[in-house]
Amino acid sequence: MTTTTTTPGPVTRVRNAARANWLFIALGAVAVVSLVRIVTDTNDLTSVGTIRAAIIATCPILMAGLGGLWAERAGVVNIGLEGQMVLGTWGAAFFTYHSGSPWVGILGAALLGMIGGLLHAIATVTFGVDHIVSGVAINLIGVGATTYLAEATFTDLEGGGPRQLIGLPTPTTIDRIPGISGSAADLADKHWFFISDVASFVAALTTKISLLSLVIFALVVASGWILWKTSFGLRLRSCGENPQAAETLGVNVYLYKYVAVLISGAMAGIGGGFLALVASSGFSTNQTNGRGYIGLAAMIFGNWRPGGLLAGALTFGYTDSLRLRDTHAVHSLLLLVAVALIAITVLRVVRRQIAGAVAMAVPGAALLVWFLSTDSVPRDFTSMTPYVTTLFVLALGTQRLRMPAADGRPYRKGSAG
Amino acid sequence: MRRLTKLSAVAAVAALALAGCGSSDSGGSDGGSDKPAASKDVCKTAKGDGPKIGLAYDVGGRGDQSFNDSAYVGLKKAVEEFDGSCVEGEASDGEPESAREDRLRNMADSGATAIVGVGFAYSDSVNAVAPDYPKVNFAIVDGFDPDTKPNDNVAYLTFAANEGSYLVGVAAAEKTKTGTIGFVGGVHNDLIKGFEAGYVAGAKAAKPDIKVDVAYIQESDLKGFGDPAGGKAAATGEFDKGADVVYHASGASGSGVFDAAVEAGDGKWAIGVDSDQYLTATTAQKAHILTSALKRVDVATYDFIKTVNDGKPATSYTTYDLKNDGVGYATSGGFIDDIKSDIDGYKAKIVSGEIKVPTKP
Numbered sequence: 001m002t003t004t005t006t007t008p009g010p011v012t013r014v015r016n017a018a019r020a021n022w023l024f025i026a027l028g029a030v031a032v033v034s035l036v037r038i039v040t041d042t043n044d045l046t047s048v049g050t051i052r053a054a055i056i057a058t059c060p061i062l063m064a065g066l067g068g069l070w071a072e073r074a075g076v077v078n079i080g081l082e083g084q085m086v087l088g089t090w091g092a093a094f095f096t097y098h099s100g101s102p103w104v105g106i107l108g109a110a111l112l113g114m115i116g117g118l119l120h121a122i123a124t125v126t127f128g129v130d131h132i133v134s135g136v137a138i139n140l141i142g143v144g145a146t147t148y149l150a151e152a153t154f155t156d157l158e159g160g161g162p163r164q165l166i167g168l169p170t171p172t173t174i175d176r177i178p179g180i181s182g183s184a185a186d187l188a189d190k191h192w193f194f195i196s197d198v199a200s201f202v203a204a205l206t207t208k209i210s211l212l213s214l215v216i217f218a219l220v221v222a223s224g225w226i227l228w229k230t231s232f233g234l235r236l237r238s239c240g241e242n243p244q245a246a247e248t249l250g251v252n253v254y255l256y257k258y259v260a261v262l263i264s265g266a267m268a269g270i271g272g273g274f275l276a277l278v279a280s281s282g283f284s285t286n287q288t289n290g291r292g293y294i295g296l297a298a299m300i301f302g303n304w305r306p307g308g309l310l311a312g313a314l315t316f317g318y319t320d321s322l323r324l325r326d327t328h329a330v331h332s333l334l335l336l337v338a339v340a341l342i343a344i345t346v347l348r349v350v351r352r353q354i355a356g357a358v359a360m361a362v363p364g365a366a367l368l369v370w371f372l373s374t375d376s377v378p379r380d381f382t383s384m385t386p387y388v389t390t391l392f393v394l395a396l397g398t399q400r401l402r403m404p405a406a407d408g409r410p411y412r413k414g415s416a417g
Numbered sequence: 418m419r420r421l422t423k424l425s426a427v428a429a430v431a432a433l434a435l436a437g438c439g440s441s442d443s444g445g446s447d448g449g450s451d452k453p454a455a456s457k458d459v460c461k462t463a464k465g466d467g468p469k470i471g472l473a474y475d476v477g478g479r480g481d482q483s484f485n486d487s488a489y490v491g492l493k494k495a496v497e498e499f500d501g502s503c504v505e506g507e508a509s510d511g512e513p514e515s516a517r518e519d520r521l522r523n524m525a526d527s528g529a530t531a532i533v534g535v536g537f538a539y540s541d542s543v544n545a546v547a548p549d550y551p552k553v554n555f556a557i558v559d560g561f562d563p564d565t566k567p568n569d570n571v572a573y574l575t576f577a578a579n580e581g582s583y584l585v586g587v588a589a590a591e592k593t594k595t596g597t598i599g600f601v602g603g604v605h606n607d608l609i610k611g612f613e614a615g616y617v618a619g620a621k622a623a624k625p626d627i628k629v630d631v632a633y634i635q636e637s638d639l640k641g642f643g644d645p646a647g648g649k650a651a652a653t654g655e656f657d658k659g660a661d662v663v664y665h666a667s668g669a670s671g672s673g674v675f676d677a678a679v680e681a682g683d684g685k686w687a688i689g690v691d692s693d694q695y696l697t698a699t700t701a702q703k704a705h706i707l708t709s710a711l712k713r714v715d716v717a718t719y720d721f722i723k724t725v726n727d728g729k730p731a732t733s734y735t736t737y738d739l740k741n742d743g744v745g746y747a748t749s750g751g752f753i754d755d756i757k758s759d760i761d762g763y764k765a766k767i768v769s770g771e772i773k774v775p776t777k778p
Contacts, residue, residue: 049657053650060646151480159699162458163480166672167699208680280645280673281699286510289640289647324632324647325654379605383636 022307032339034197040332046197048188050318050325051204056279058317059216060085060288063271064295065302065309066223067113067264072304073227074260075240076124077408079135081268082292083142084116088272090146093165093283094153102171106212106273113269114262116142121261125254128410139292147285154283166282171212181207210278219267224306236260240404243411253411268292298390303401315393320386330377330385337392338367363392459493460503467501468531468726471524472718473517475536476639478507481669482697483690484714488535488558491718499726504529508538510640517542525550531725533718534560537608538639547571554730556721558714559608572724572731574717577738578608579615580767581710582664583774584739584746585688586619587763588708589662590627591756592686597628599655601648601674603641603667605633607777612666612690612710614778622763622772630655631778634670642668649673656681662707664688678705686752695749709747713737740768 037045044050064081071078078084088109095108116138123134147163154160159167176182184206187199227233236256238246243253271291276283294316295309302308322329341364348357377385458479460472472492474485496503504527506520517534521542524532530553534543537559547555547568556572589598600616602609613631620627632651635641648670652663656677661684665674671690678687679701687702689695689709698706717737724731737743745764748757766772 044658047657049654053653057646057650155480161480161482161486161697163478164482164669164672167701275646280649281676281679282645282672284643284645284669284672286640286643287645289644321650321654324634324651325657327632379633380636383633383638 028343029340030197030201031194032343033336034194036332036336036339037197038191038193040335042326042329042332043191044326044329045322045332045336046188046200048185048200048203048207050322051200052208053321053325054314054318055204055209055213056317057321058313059213060271060275060279060291061295061298061316062220062310062313063216063267063274064292065299065313066220066295066306067267067271068296068299069223069227069264069304069306069309070260070267071117071120071264072299072407073237073240073404074257075243075404075406075409075411076120076257076261076264077131077135078117078120078261078264078268079132079293079296080116080120080138080142081135081264081296082288082290083135083139084113084120084265084268085272085275085288085292086142086146086286087112087116088269089276089283089287090149090272091269092273092276093168094149096168096277097157097160097165100169102169102212102277105168105277106171106270109269109273109276110266111269113265113267113272115265116269117262117265120265121258125257125261125411128412130410131408143286150283150285159282164282164284166284168277168282170277170281171210173208173210174206174214175208177206212274212278216270216274219270220306220310223267227306237404239411240407243406244415247413247415254413257411268295271295294390300401300403301390304403312390316386316390319389323382323385327379327382328376330382331371331375333385333389334367334371334377337389338364338371340364340393341367458505459496460505463496463502465496465500465502467496467499468722469527469529470496470501470503470722471521471527471529471532472503472505473520473524473532473534473539474505474507475538476508476510477643477669479505481643482694483668483671483692484712485535487692487712487714488533488718489715491715491720492533492722494715495719495722495726499722501722501726508536510643514542518546521546521555522549525553530554531556531722531730533558533721535714537561543571544568554721554725554732556718556731558717567733569732570730571733572721573734574721575734575736576712576714576717577736577744577774578666578710578712579611579618579774579776580739581712581744581746582612582615582666583619583622583767583772584760584764585664585708585710586616586621587623587760588746588753588756589616589664589686589688590620590623591759592707592753593624593627593660593662594684595659595661596624596626597630597659597661599630599652599660599663600632601651601655601663601665601667601670602631602633603648603665603670604635604637604639606637609633609666610778611776612664614775616664617778618775619763623759630658630660634667642670644670645673645676647673649677652677652687653680656685662686662688664690664710666690666710672702675702675705678702689747693747693749695747703750706750707752709749711745711747713743713745716743739764 067081091112092105092109096102096105123129124131151162154165155162184199184203188196188203235251239253239256298312299309302312341360345357345360479489532555534557539557540560543555558574560573617629634647652674665671675687678685686707691712694709695706
């Protein structure tokens with residue numbers, strides 16, 4: 001709104017071009033995956049089941065990344081996401097059990113995550129504690145508090161135990177959308193080039209998908225819109241870029257940072273709630289298993305942008321569910337990553353970025369040789385596939401990362417002089 | 418700056434203190450007055466004059482409704498029967514070896530005369546600690562002696578888990594309609610490979626042309642035993658590819674495997690592990706739990722404590738297998754009543770030695 005009225009024509013044009021680029025990249029990615037699927041004859045690569053599993057694996061990571069985005073855009077590094085997520089898993093279970101409604105549970109998860117966020121905000125914004133130290137503390141508190149709370153509150157419940165609470169109602173699932181689900185699934189089963197892969201996506205998005213997954217994807221779009229298209233978002237981001245300048249313009253930096261960190265905690269909490277209510281139908285202690293950190297990494301490699309973090313979370317979720325479902329598919333993944341790297345090489349050469357092109361070509365060629373000379377990937381490698389793939393694709397794909405200028409820096413009121 | 422340092426130090430200390438409360442045995446001691454006494458942790462109430470027993474849990478701890486809980490059942494029985502008392506401690510994910518040693522030393526120092534380490538991961542730490550406490554008797558569930566020097570105060574309680582898995586493999590093969598069955602392991606280590614080997618061998622014995630789909634949640638990271646979402650994704654993958662019975666050996670991740678069976682719909686089964694998981698499952702899951710491969714950790718734990726109480730502590734290796742009912746299968750739910758005689762036929766052949774169950778896939 002204010003941003004678009006104050007920006008002149010060329011910037012808008014650049015933005016439209018960027019948007020077209022994203023669409024182009026997404027379609028190109030589908031085409032590459034489709035090609036690899038046909039060449040290697042691994043239909044599980046884009047089967048409806050794989051994509052459904054990938055969506056489920058992506059959502060918690062996405063929410064953690066989104067939490068990171070909100071905090072870091074306001075200049076607060078939040079490595080306490082993991083702890084806030086763990087708090088969210090307990091909140092979801094507790095509130096779902098006592099209210100009977102999973103949506104109340106999700107609000108409870110957001111509330112618990114927000115409490116974690118509040119702790120972080122008090123420590124970092126009000127008292128100026130080092131963000132990393134506070135974040136580590138939040139992670140420890142999160143794990144300790146939920147273990148304690150679970151033992152104190154779930155032990156005697158039906159389906160409960162000192163470390164778990166199972167049999168919770170789950171958020172509404174959309175079983176099928178008449179007309180679309182069936183025909184898309186049929187098309188996906190034909191295994192045609194490109195069309196069947198797109199149909200798989202459509203089928204996975206319209207059959208047996210949790211409404212909460214759709215809410216989460218909507219939250220990504222909403223966060224992007226709020227942070228980049230509203231004056232509130234502009235002010236919030238200005239606190240992450242140059243809080244002193246924001247202060248001189250009358251922005252209440254402390255308030256904005258508090259709001260950002262609270263939202264950040266709530267987002268991570270919802271991610272935890274998703275884990276407890278959708279990804280598995282129950283709470284068990286420490287079920288986040290490092291997903292908060294992965295979300296944070298996806299956000300950083302996604303260049304502190306919603307689109308980038310979505311790509312990062314999807315890459316991770318996809319490869320993680322693929323290796324769990326089918327270890328043979330990991331071998332096809334080698335070719336996939338190799339082709340992706342070579343495609344970026346070509347792009348770099350066209351743009352005359354020779355050094356960048358070489359940096360991509362070498363690992364790309366190495367992976368290609370590996371793929372051609374072997375029939376399977378060693379078992380020890382399969383479990384690190386998601387980490388390595390995400391690292392490759394994102395670290396090499398995004399060469400120029402730019403974090404918010406004042407991210408992680410202490411800010412005291414009145415320091416603008 | 419000094420103030421900041423102080424504050425962060427306070428925050429860190431507070432965090433550690435809270436984390437400590439949660440994961441150690443002191444957590445949840447108040448519990449609320451409306452709790453029925455039966456569900457209370459026996460170690461918080463037992464004050465008897467009998468033997469003092471230390472129980473060191475593996476990752477997952479009490480409440481995993483599987484392996485660790487089974488050990489707790491044995492401990493509880495022993496404490497109540499011998500009028501003893503007990504202390505508990507629990508391993509956390511990714512802790513260093515020294516943390517395990519410290520836990521055992523603390524138990525020994527607090528006067529425990531019998532200490533049970535639950536899980537193979539205690540093998541090295543018990544080996545290091547036991548020589549320093551010659552008057553204390555140690556036992557390790559699934560344990561082994563890592564060096565050649567024998568310890569005369571350590572008992573290794575091992576289970577022929579492959580034999581129990583063999584029997585549920587037979588059940589899976591006789592119940593499958595698609596000709597494809599699945600296996601989900603928590604961590605790809607030798608112990609869990611034994612489950613896989615027995616299961617596959619049993620299934621092939623009952624139906625030679627059967628296809629077994631095998632997945633592991635983690636390669637070496639022990640968090641594979643505590644990741645229900647990962648268990649669900651792996652099992653769903655197997656159901657999607659045509660399996661209609663999936664056996665899990667993945668500890669607390671197993672609840673995700675049961676969920677996957679529920680979502681896969683009618684005629685899809687999951688098989689539990691270690692304890693009779695039908696009994697602790699939710700109503701929706703119960704209709705999908707075919708059977709469970711039992712591993713009587715409770716019997717082993719109780720037996721060991723009994724030998725200590727009797728003044729003749731067990732040492733060296735004790736194997737629990739089909740012969741002494743240390744492993745077996747569960748019939749809760751009545752889903753395998755029609756094939757029970759077949760399964761018992763295989764059981765008799767294993768006991769007599771006619772069938773040798775492999776330990777490696």
